[in-house]
Amino acid sequence: MKLHDILSADMPEIDESIKECVNLGQWLLFKSEMKAGARAEAVFYLKAGSNVFELNEQGKILQKLDRAEEGLEIDELFYFSDLPKPYSLSNAQSNKFAA
Amino acid sequence: MSLINGSTRWVLFLSASNEPEDRHIFDLAFGLYCLTTAGINLSDIFIYVDGKNRAWINSIIANGSSTGVTIKESKDFFSDQAANKYENMVMFVTGHGSLSGIDSSLPITPYKMLHCLKSSPNLVKAVVYLGQCYAGTFNYIAAGKKPNAQGVYDPDVIFMGATNLHDSVSSSTTEQFAGGPLAWVANLFLLHVFKWICVPVDVDGDGKFTIMDAYKYAGASSNGLNKNIKARSFVNSIGHHSRWVAAQNAHAAAPTPQNQLALSAIQVQYELELGVLYTHQECWILNSIPAQQIEI
Numbered sequence: 001m002k003l004h005d006i007l008s009a010d011m012p013e014i015d016e017s018i019k020e021c022v023n024l025g026q027w028l029l030f031k032s033e034m035k036a037g038a039r040a041e042a043v044f045y046l047k048a049g050s051n052v053f054e055l056n057e058q059g060k061i062l063q064k065l066d067r068a069e070e071g072l073e074i075d076e077l078f079y080f081s082d083l084p085k086p087y088s089l090s091n092a093q094s095n096k097f098a099a
Numbered sequence: 100m101s102l103i104n105g106s107t108r109w110v111l112f113l114s115a116s117n118e119p120e121d122r123h124i125f126d127l128a129f130g131l132y133c134l135t136t137a138g139i140n141l142s143d144i145f146i147y148v149d150g151k152n153r154a155w156i157n158s159i160i161a162n163g164s165s166t167g168v169t170i171k172e173s174k175d176f177f178s179d180q181a182a183n184k185y186e187n188m189v190m191f192v193t194g195h196g197s198l199s200g201i202d203s204s205l206p207i208t209p210y211k212m213l214h215c216l217k218s219s220p221n222l223v224k225a226v227v228y229l230g231q232c233y234a235g236t237f238n239y240i241a242a243g244k245k246p247n248a249q250g251v252y253d254p255d256v257i258f259m260g261a262t263n264l265h266d267s268v269s270s271s272t273t274e275q276f277a278g279g280p281l282a283w284v285a286n287l288f289l290l291h292v293f294k295w296i297c298v299p300v301d302v303d304g305d306g307k308f309t310i311m312d313a314y315k316y317a318g319a320s321s322n323g324l325n326k327n328i329k330a331r332s333f334v335n336s337i338g339h340h341s342r343w344v345a346a347q348n349a350h351a352a353a354p355t356p357q358n359q360l361a362l363s364a365i366q367v368q369y370e371l372e373l374g375v376l377y378t379h380q381e382c383w384i385l386n387s388i389p390a391q392q393i394e395i
Contacts, residue, residue, distance in 0.1 A: 001162060003279045015361035017342065017368065024271040025282030026367055028121060034154070048363060050118060053356075061356045073158035079282065086271035086282055089290060089324055 001074050005081035011059030014046075021048070022078070023085045031076040039063060045072060101394040102226075108143060108185035109134055113194045114173035114203035115149040122269065124148060124159040125283035126193040126230065126290075131163025132276050133293035137395075141166055143185075147176045149203070162276040173203055176215075183219040189226045191293075193286055196231030196267075209237040213256060222254040224393060226310055228317075230289040232267050234260030235383060242386040257393075258385040259314050261288030261321070268321065268380045270328050284371070287321035288382060294320075299395055310390040318382035325380055332372040339369040 008019050021027040028047040039062050044055040052072065054062040079085060111127040111134075113119050127146060134144055141164060148156050148170050160170055171179075180188075195202035200209060216225045229237055237258045244255040261267045272290065273282045295316045299308035302315040346362040384390060 001158060001278055003281070013357065015346075015357065015364065017346065017361050017364035021364045021367055023282060024368070025122070025125070025273075025284055026271070026371070027364070046360075047121065048360065049367070053360070061360065064356075071152070071154065073152075073154040075158070077281070086273050088274055088280075089270070089272040089285070089287070 002076045004076055004078050006078055007082050008080045009082075011044075011055075013061075014055070014059035016083070018046070018048075019080045019083055022046075023080055023083050025086070028074065029078045030074045031078075032072045033075050034071050034073060044078070102187055102189060103137065103139055103395060105187055106185050107139075107187040107189060108145060108183065109139055110176065110188060110190040111144065111146045112173065112176060112190055112192045113148045114201055114207060115194055116202050116204050116206075118152075119148060119150045119156070119194065121159065122284040123193045123195075123286075124156055125162075125281065126286050127191070128160050128163040128276065129274055129283075129285065129290065130191050130293045131160065131168065133297045135164050137296050141168065144168070145176075145179065146170045147173045149173050162278055162281060165277050173207075180215050180219045180222075183222050186221060186223045187225070188216070188219070188222060189228075191228045191230070191289060193230045193289055196229075196233045196236075198233055198236060200236060201229075201231055209240050212237070213240055213242065216256050217253045219254065224389065225254050225256045226390070226393065227256065227258050228289060228292050229258060229260045230267060230286040232262065233264055234267065235263035235265070238263070238383050238385050240385070243389075255389050256386060257310060257390045259390075260383045261286065261317075262380040263383055265380060266374075266378045268325050268328070268375060268378050270324065270375065287324055287380070288317050291317035291320040296395060308395045310393045310395070311384075311387065313395070314382070314384050314387075314390065321380065321382070325375075328375055332375045336369065336372040336376065339365060339372055343369050 022029045030045050039054055041056045042054040042062055043057045046053045046055055052065045111130050113123050149172050150156050199206035201207040242256040244252045246252050269284045269286050272285045273280050295313045300316050302312045342365050346365045350358040350362045
């Protein structure tokens with residue numbers, strides 16, 4: 001799986017709350033070599049809970065896939081570099097309880 | 100002999116009555132990354148994940164190891180255990196749980212899990228970390244070793260729960276994986292158990308890194324974070340409420356797929372913040388005396 005950072009302006013068709021869910025790891029924005037929906041303009045997939053949506057280059061929803069993510073796999077995963085991402089709950093941070 | 104240097108089967112386990120949640124698969128991918136980073140041989144790590152889309156599951160688990168791994172289904176765990184050749188087993192359970200036990204097509208009850216471990220051939224010690232909600236249903240059962248009529252002891256089983264008779268707490272984090280940093284909503288207790296295995300801490304100061312140290316470390320770390328997360332969630336939920344109302348109004352005015360998805364996105368975040376605010380978590384350990392002697 002390859003990781004990519006993109007700018008939120010690269011996907012103007014989706015709301016910032018959706019991008020926040022992606023950065024928080026609640027939802028997954030990805031590309032898959034398996035083209036489940038087969039719409040020609042489909043570039044990205046968004047997995048939101050158990051639903052999977054096909055998106056075009058700008059983030060516009062093309063369709064919700066009827067059979068969820070069947071056959072899909074994550075080949076490339078995307079985050080938004082200009083929006084907050086969660087901090088690591090690292091060993092050092094978690095040891096603050098002892099301070 | 101320590102667990103890592105001894106004959107130990109390491110089990111990453113996610114059963115599900117429907118499709119598994121991605122965050123739970125990420126829990127196990129992170130576990131795989133930490134186990135291999137700690138020097139545990141990939142051939143001693145066994146992964147069980149339910150779900151129809153095996154390619155999807157594989158693509159997430161692959162973040163834990165650059166080398167390919169075999170992922171079986173939860174039912175295979177029980178048949179594999181019946182043919183066990185290892186002296187020790189360390190098991191990490193993520194996924195959903197309820198009063199009925201661990202979520203599965205047939206819920207895995209405490210008795211079913213205990214019976215499986217107690218009847219495993221060659222097994223001497225089993226350590227089970229339970230991350231699911233209502234893990235406390237596995238407490239107060241006969242886990243300690245006992246002799247049979249011939250004086251032969253059955254396995255000593257140690258259960259540890261992320262939480263008692265409550266939901267368990269998960270929170271967004273970004274952690275290092277084999278291919279780079281990934282974000283997901285991690286089970287707090289399991290996250291810190293895995294971190295402890297990567298970088299053990301001698302909490303009680305006896306000069307040994309024991310299972311009891313791991314329990315205290317994961318419990319204190321997740322409790323400390325839980326407090327901070329609740330404070331942050333209170334502030335976040337105030338902002339989320341107005342955004343949620345605005346998204347509802349936008350969707351009511353123009354019920355487009357874009358607006359529906361935007362509403363769902365803020366609702367997911369709002370519900371997560373509210374859920375954390377009202378979730379208590381307190382870990383527990385059963386059969387704690389041998390846990391003080393078993394070294395990682």
